Structures are given as C-alpha cells and as structure tokens.
Amino acid sequence: METIIETKNLTKTYGKSRGIVDVNIRVNKGDIFGFLGPNGAGKSTTIRTLLDYIRPTSGSATIFGMDCHKETVQIKKRIGYIPGDFGLFGHMTGWKYLEYFGKVRGGYDAEATKALAKRLEIKPDRKMKEYSRGMRQKMAIIQAFMNNPDLIIMDEPTSGLDPLVQQTFMDMIHERANEGTTIFMSSHVLSEVEKVCNRVAIIKEGRIATEEKVEDLRKKSGNVIQVKFTDAVDPEAFRMPGVTNPLRQNGYIRMTVSGNMESVLAEVSRHKVAEISIHPMTLEEIFMHYYEGAK
Ligand SMILES: Nc1ncnc2c1ncn2[C@@H]1O[C@H](COP(=O)(O)OP(=O)(O)OP(=O)(O)O)[C@@H](O)[C@H]1O
Ligand SMILES: [Mg+2]
Known part of the structure; x- marks a missing residue:
C-alpha cells in the first residue's frame, strides 16, 4: 500500500509549552483520514507542520515520500489544503485569492474552479473580508479542491457551514476519494467523520491516543x-x-x-x-x- 503522509516522532514545543509530542501517523493512498481530538489537543499544530507553516522541534514528516520542510514547494503542487488563517487574504477578491493559491500550486483548472463555485453557490467576486464565515469557508474549500490534487489536507473544513452545504461537501469528498484522492481532515463533528472517514486518529494532550480503521475501532470498543x-x-x-x-x-x-x-x-x-x-x-x-x- 502506498504511503501518502507519514510522521515520525513529530514533536513541536512552543517555548516551554506542549504543542505535539512524538506524533506517529501514517495515511495510505485512498484513505479518508479523520483527525480528531479535543480543543488544544494538537490537530492544527500537526497540520501546520505538515504544510511547513511551522517547523517541528524534533521528528520528521513526509508527504509522497518527500520531506515536508525541504520539499514543500514540490509537495504543494500536488496537494490541496485549507490554511487556518484567512487574515492575510482579506484585501483580495475571491478570484485573486484562488489565483494566488493557483500560482503556489503551479496552476489550477479554471473550469473546474467555476464548477466548484457554482456547486457551493458562491460568487468569488467580492473581497475576502466582506464574506461571512461560512462563505469564506466555501472559498477555502474551492481553493483546496480546485487543482485536482492527489491529497487534500483540511483543518476543520466544515466549521461555519450550514447543514445543506456540509452535505454537499461530504458528497464532494466521497467523489474525490472514489477518483483516488487521499483526504486528511481534522474535525470536531464526529457524526460527520463517522459517515465519511475510513480511518481515524485521536489526538489527546499532544499525543496520539489511537490510530485505527473506523470499523476496527468500533469492534474493539x-x-x-x-x-x-x-x-x-x-x-x-x-x-x-x-x-x-x-x-x-x-x-x-x-x-x-x-x-x-x-x-x-x-x-x-x-x-x-x-x-x-x-x-x-x-x-x-x-x-x-x-x-x-x-x-
Ligand atoms: N503559537 C502558539 N504559541 C504557543 N502555544 C501554542 C501556539 N499554537 C498552539 N499552541 C498550543 O499547542 C497546543 C495545541 O494547539 P492546537 O492549535 O494544535 O490544538 P487543536 O487540536 O488544533 O485545537 P482546536 O480544536 O481548538 O483547534 C495547545 O496547548 C496550544 O495552547
Ligand atoms: Mg485547531
């Protein structure tokens, strides 16, 4: 089985305080992987490290077998991701925002992007700061899906979405997974993770408490x-x-x-x-x- 994401004793300390400790996870090709944990457990820290937004204190992480820090430029061409912070993009219109991320990825599919915007019922012509929270989240989803990536990494993708849009989003995930895209997403909405994910890891106080197939976790529990x-x-x-x-x-x-x-x-x-x-x-x-x- 092809390994898509692998972390080895990934550790991040913020000054003296814990971020994550010895995180070992492996995501295989085709997985819809749910990353769960209470507030402050270390989900965003792990995801930011994978995306090279922050550097680990020790340990390492690879995506497609490439080092998440040294080869982040090559990695980003093949992934879609939802960055946690939209503050930086407020002045851009939706289209500019998509264009910007398109460039980071070495291009994106304009037709597919329009189709995504239509499906999520949003017009990318306004400034990002003028959108509501749910609308910004829709833009982030378009941005993560638009370049037909091999892997999509998302930190709480459904936060702020109304139930109808959440359903559309779940359908989109299933469709992509059927086409061979690997999905890695953190979430607090367990019913949603249960519906869509085949594997989960639970992180607790910075450490992985369990990583398993959803069906095995259920059997054991x-x-x-x-x-x-x-x-x-x-x-x-x-x-x-x-x-x-x-x-x-x-x-x-x-x-x-x-x-x-x-x-x-x-x-x-x-x-x-x-x-x-x-x-x-x-x-x-x-x-x-x-x-x-x-x-
Ligand atoms: N920039 C930072 N400086 C100091 N500590 C930080 C920083 N970012 C995160 N932390 C700490 O690292 C730990 C993990 O935080 P993280 O944001 O990864 O949690 P999370 O699982 O994403 O939580 P949530 O569900 O609330 O989003 C927390 O104890 C948090 O206080
Ligand atoms: Mg978080």
Missing part, C-alpha cells in the same frame, strides 16, 4: 447498554470487569461494556426490566470514552 428497571436499582451493581462508568441518567442506567456481556446481562435479569437497548458504540461515544479517559 464494545457496546452501550441502557436499561430502565421497574424498581430502583443501584448502578454500582454493574461495576464489574469490562464495564465502564455505570451511571443513572434520566431514569435509565447506562454503561459501556467491552468484551463479553454475559455477566452484565445476568445482573440485569436479576431485576424487573421495563426497557432495554444495546447498541455498538458510535464514534462519538468512543471519542468521549477516550476523551474522558484523559481526565
């Missing part, structure tokens, strides 16, 4: 059981191996169970059950599980 009993039952009765955090919530007892469910179900059946549901953890629940584990 177990089930959520929610039970309503006819009589009062102490959630502590379910504190047993494999069970995390049995809690009472709105009259239900809720817990996550990894591995065998028999002993939990045996305990459940000792009481009168009014209602029960069991479902595999969603990515959101898995994420909360990792996130809470950090505290």
Whole structure:
C-alpha cells in the first residue's frame, strides 16, 4: 500500500509549552483520514507542520515520500489544503485569492474552479473580508479542491457551514476519494467523520491516543447498554470487569461494556426490566470514552 503522509516522532514545543509530542501517523493512498481530538489537543499544530507553516522541534514528516520542510514547494503542487488563517487574504477578491493559491500550486483548472463555485453557490467576486464565515469557508474549500490534487489536507473544513452545504461537501469528498484522492481532515463533528472517514486518529494532550480503521475501532470498543428497571436499582451493581462508568441518567442506567456481556446481562435479569437497548458504540461515544479517559 502506498504511503501518502507519514510522521515520525513529530514533536513541536512552543517555548516551554506542549504543542505535539512524538506524533506517529501514517495515511495510505485512498484513505479518508479523520483527525480528531479535543480543543488544544494538537490537530492544527500537526497540520501546520505538515504544510511547513511551522517547523517541528524534533521528528520528521513526509508527504509522497518527500520531506515536508525541504520539499514543500514540490509537495504543494500536488496537494490541496485549507490554511487556518484567512487574515492575510482579506484585501483580495475571491478570484485573486484562488489565483494566488493557483500560482503556489503551479496552476489550477479554471473550469473546474467555476464548477466548484457554482456547486457551493458562491460568487468569488467580492473581497475576502466582506464574506461571512461560512462563505469564506466555501472559498477555502474551492481553493483546496480546485487543482485536482492527489491529497487534500483540511483543518476543520466544515466549521461555519450550514447543514445543506456540509452535505454537499461530504458528497464532494466521497467523489474525490472514489477518483483516488487521499483526504486528511481534522474535525470536531464526529457524526460527520463517522459517515465519511475510513480511518481515524485521536489526538489527546499532544499525543496520539489511537490510530485505527473506523470499523476496527468500533469492534474493539464494545457496546452501550441502557436499561430502565421497574424498581430502583443501584448502578454500582454493574461495576464489574469490562464495564465502564455505570451511571443513572434520566431514569435509565447506562454503561459501556467491552468484551463479553454475559455477566452484565445476568445482573440485569436479576431485576424487573421495563426497557432495554444495546447498541455498538458510535464514534462519538468512543471519542468521549477516550476523551474522558484523559481526565
Ligand atoms: N503559537 C502558539 N504559541 C504557543 N502555544 C501554542 C501556539 N499554537 C498552539 N499552541 C498550543 O499547542 C497546543 C495545541 O494547539 P492546537 O492549535 O494544535 O490544538 P487543536 O487540536 O488544533 O485545537 P482546536 O480544536 O481548538 O483547534 C495547545 O496547548 C496550544 O495552547
Ligand atoms: Mg485547531
């Protein structure tokens, strides 16, 4: 399998404070890779390092086998990306902004760009600073997709987009992935990542907590059981191996169970059950599980 992005013990410290620590990730050709983590975890720092906006303190990163710092010019010709900061481009019109990034990439497809603008229902003729947040985000998406790149790197691409546009954007990602483009995106919107990504990495306090196929993560992470009993039952009765955090919530007892469910179900059946549901953890629940584990 062809490796598209690889980081080796990528570390960035800002003065004395942590940015990222020993980040190792590998993104393969064709992946739609979701990069998840709470605020301040290190997503943007990792992405800025990949794009050579900042230099790592130690460790290294490659894209298409080329060094992210030394060969950034060659790399940028083959990638599309959404830079975090639009402040610099405020005075440019939308078209100028697209032209500017087109030059960085050694050209872009004008027809494809027009088609993208039409699809996202935006006219690139106004100054960037005059656009709303969502409109600027649309411009950034056009800019990332316009040169038919082999890899698209995006830091929270859907922030500020309304649900309809988010859906269009998800369709665009699927289409590109089907054509062989590799996608790397950070996000806070877990339901969206769950819909679109085949692999995810979760970053927590600057370190990678897990990197896996979405389907493996789900398999490993177990089930959520929610039970309503006819009589009062102490959630502590379910504190047993494999069970995390049995809690009472709105009259239900809720817990996550990894591995065998028999002993939990045996305990459940000792009481009168009014209602029960069991479902595999969603990515959101898995994420909360990792996130809470950090505290
Ligand atoms: N320019 C900077 N100077 C000092 N510290 C910084 C700087 N940029 C980021 N950091 C620190 O690095 C850590 C990681 O920040 P980063 O922006 O990468 O997080 P993030 O995962 O993108 O968070 P968010 O979800 O809020 O965007 C944070 O603790 C942050 O305070
Ligand atoms: Mg960020």
